[in-house]
Amino acid sequence: MKTYFDCIPCFIHQALKAVRLLTNDESVQEDVMRQILHLADNLDLSASPPAMGREIHRVIREITGNSDPFKSIKEQSNQIALKYYPLLKERIEQSDDPFVTAVRVAIAGNIIDFAKLDRLDEAIIQKAINDSFTAHLSRDELNAFRRNITQAQNILYLGDNAGEIVFDRLLIEQMPVAKIIYAVRGYPVINDVTRQDAVVAGLADMVEIIDSGADVPGTILETCSVEFQERFKKADLIVAKGQGNYETLNDVAQNIYFLLKVKCPVVAADTQSDVGALVLQKAVPRELSQGVAS
Amino acid sequence: MKTYFDCIPCFIHQALKAVRLLTNDESVQEDVMRQILHLADNLDLSASPPAMGREIHRVIREITGNSDPFKSIKEQSNQIALKYYPLLKERIEQSDDPFVTAVRVAIAGNIIDFAKLDRLDEAIIQKAINDSFTAHLSRDELNAFRRNITQAQNILYLGDNAGEIVFDRLLIEQMPVAKIIYAVRGYPVINDVTRQDAVVAGLADMVEIIDSGADVPGTILETCSVEFQERFKKADLIVAKGQGNYETLNDVAQNIYFLLKVKCPVVAADTQSDVGALVLQKAVPRELSQGVAS
Missing domain, CATH: 1.10.8 (Helicase, Ruva Protein; domain 3)
Known part of the structure; x- marks a missing residue:
């Protein structure tokens, strides 16, 4: 974008x-x-x-000279999210469709985004969670996403923010963990996830963690390490969380599902949704969206 | 500021x-x-x-090549405000203290500010009016403002926005009109008042209208016409509406009362109030506020 x-x-x-x-x-x-x-x-x-x-x-x-202005906010975000974890885990497992509920929760967690938020306010997180259970999500997209997960051999899950990563864990627990690699940013930038957050969230014990090698709050492939680029190419399904990953990958010709909460009018227009909406959307590579290859 | x-x-x-x-x-x-x-x-x-x-x-x-992007918005604002005029006039006259009620209404009208607003929404105007009747306003400042109006011989009332000017008229009707000059901007800028709005609002039939001679959405004295500057100097009371006039005159050493609705955190901090608050505040010239002349 x-x-x-x-x-x-x-x-x-x-x-x-x-x-x-x-x-x-x-x-x-x-x-x-x-x-x-x-x-x-x-x-x-x-x-x-x-x-x-x-x-x-x-x-x-x-x-x-400071490389991590949001360090303390990231730590607090993880702690708040971990506090919600057991309740959300229970709610997911007791729901009619745990996978769908976990998708909703994972998207709700994307509210913890300090590119947009001004302060860490539990009420905002709580509202995002509550709203997510009833917010619109396309049944067709959910089914297609579930089918893709079942069929994929190598799933690369691109994290977005600290705190949110705990909500990602709840979704990953409903997925075939052995097939999943979780990617964090290479360096601290805004409140984006780094390796430390994956450890705190308990994800590092469940799946392989790799980092992008880049200091971008998104995934600009040419800035990423060669190793990351290879893992990216090898993945037959990429789960990309958040606006930053959407903005940088939305026209990349690979099998990518974006999961995000829309936080600005620009992304709302681009995803044909509204500010506040939950988005579960497959990437439409540029040549396809322009009809050249259709 | x-x-x-x-x-x-x-x-x-x-x-x-x-x-x-x-x-x-x-x-x-x-x-x-x-x-x-x-x-x-x-x-x-x-x-x-x-x-x-x-x-x-x-x-x-x-x-x-277009000098007036907000022309249509200004016309619509005036029409909406004129629609409210008879009801507000009645409410003011039937209130315990018509002057104070008119001050509240005049400040409420300051919501119609396209430096901040994105669209003309009657619900927003209606809410500002409703809120104004019970919003905090210092009793001491109101009394001092009333005393100043009684004692002044030459009152210069600096308008701010189209639409809002109809609300100014309601306040001016509670003031000694013979002593009042109403100032508009010299040229269209944002949705600020120009001479045409004073005519549409019916103010031009009640008081003398002058213009600043400038294309500033506020009152930067050195950009104003010599005639305006003389009128400004001669005034023993200046009533300055809105953030633009506040931002440009808040440290000018003259007897100025600011009437505005706070619309941003910067002006909130400067006026020691909150976003959304009504402000009735006397100018504190820079040398006084810095304690040099105290």
């Missing part, structure tokens, strides 16, 4: 939020923001929004 | 909204937005936010 001018207010807001977590020094804040505005002035709209996300957090790292 | 980095997302959003009202041509939209981002990259934070507002709308005028 390309970047829209509508994304720029979010970029600025995201950068301000991150730098304010690190310092009250207004001259440092101004140094960061001046560089972000300079980047925005020279923005490549054909790149996906997470490409700019990467640049923003590189600037913040370089100027402040 | 200076400009904060928090203002920049609003600037971008404001520009996008205006240019999209004028054209669907994405190359024109991009030309405008590229120039706005370039302005943001070179932003003078010591200037007030309406200084950037002026630059944004200059760029839009130059590139699109």
Whole structure:
């Protein structure tokens, strides 16, 4: 997905939020923001929004010397999610269709996204969970997704955020774990998952964890390690969580299912849904969506 | 008031909204937005936010050739407000303290601000009116404001937005009209009041109308006509409506009362109130607020 001018207010807001977590020094804040505005002035709209996300957090790292502004928020998010885990596990197992309920819960967890959220508020997470049980999800897509999981031999599950990863675990527990590799980011960026979160969430004991090798809050394949790229190519099903993975992979010609909660009008338009909606959607590679190969 | 980095997302959003009202041509939209981002990259934070507002709308005028993107919205706003006028007039006159009720209504009208609003929604206006009757307003400030009006000989009332001007009329009807001059902007900018709105609102028949001579969505004195500046200096009471006038005049050493509905966290912090609050506040000139002359 390309970047829209509508994304720029979010970029600025995201950068301000991150730098304010690190310092009250207004001259440092101004140094960061001046560089972000300079980047925005020279923005490549054909790149996906997470490409700019990467640049923003590189600037913040370089100027402040701190590589992980959301460290504490990530830790708290995991703890909150782990607190919900037993209740949600029970609810999933007692539901008529545990797989579908787990899909809903995993998508609900995508609310914990500090590209958009301003503060960690349990009420927001609780609301997202409650809403997810009754929100619209296409029955056909759910069936197709379930069929894909059954048929796949190599499933690559691309995580998105800390906290959310505990909700991913609940879904993965309803999937054939032996076939699953879970991918985290290569470096801290916003509140995206890293290897440490997979350990805390208990996922590292269940499935193989790999990292993208990149500092992108999404999956821009050419920035990823060769090893990750090989694993990606080898996967016959990719489960991609969150807006960042959607924005960077939505036109990639591979068997990808996106699971995300829509958090902005740009992604709402692109997924033909509404802000707040749950999305379970298969990737439509660019050449197909343009009808060339149809 | 200076400009904060928090203002920049609003600037971008404001520009996008205006240019999209004028054209669907994405190359024109991009030309405008590229120039706005370039302005943001070179932003003078010591200037007030309406200084950037002026630059944004200059760029839009130059590139699109259209000087009034909000023309239709302004006309509709006036018509909606005129529809409410008789009911509000009756409510004011039947209230225990018509002056105070009129102050509340005039501040409620400040919701019609397309620097912030995305669409004209009567429900939003209706809610602002309803809320205003019970919202907090300092009794001391109200008394002081009333005393100032009684004692003043030359009252300059600085309007803010179309539609809102009808609500201003309701307050002006509770004031000594012979002493009042009502000021509009010199040129169209966002949905700010111009002479035409004063005519439609019926104010032009009641009080003298002057214009600022400037294309600023606020009152930056050095950009105003000499005539306006003289009228401003001569006024022994200035009633300044809205955030734009607040942001540009809050540290000017004259007898100014600001009446506004707080619409963003930056102005909330500066007025020590909350987003959504009604503000009736006297200007505190910079030298006083810094304690030099205290």
